[in-house]
Amino acid sequence: MVSDAEIYARIGEDGFARLVAAFYAQVPPDDILGPMYPADDLAGAELRLRDFLVGRFGGPPRYEESRGHPRLRMRHHPYKLDQGARDRWVQLMDRALDQAALPGDVTLFLREFFHGTATFLINSRA
Secondary structure: OOOHHHHHHHHHHHHHHHHHHHHHOOOOOOOOOHHHOOHHHHHHHHHHHHHHHHHHOOOOOHHHHHHOOOOHHHHHOOOOOOHHHHHHHHHHHHHHHHHHOOOHHHHHHHHHHHHHHHHHOOOOOO
């Protein structure tokens, strides 16, 4: 089983870049998630997620250096994140994981991480 700290060593910047780009390519046309992302800052959102994941999984801590502690629940509080939004985010991220073609054990590890984190961020009932 792969550990948190090994992920960056295994997939590097390129792996995270492929994953996050595949995710954000799906966001603008999405009827649930698209409206949550300002069209004029989609590139910024992509950069923030990529930097967060790189730092979280053993790479350079660029996210924390530029934005401080992630405080995920606080940063996501302004958005209505109900079960439907969670499920759609997971659906798009699962598809991105498939498209990124990462090693199987890394994909499995990240899929579990994303599913759990998305559930943790639910802040509203439909």
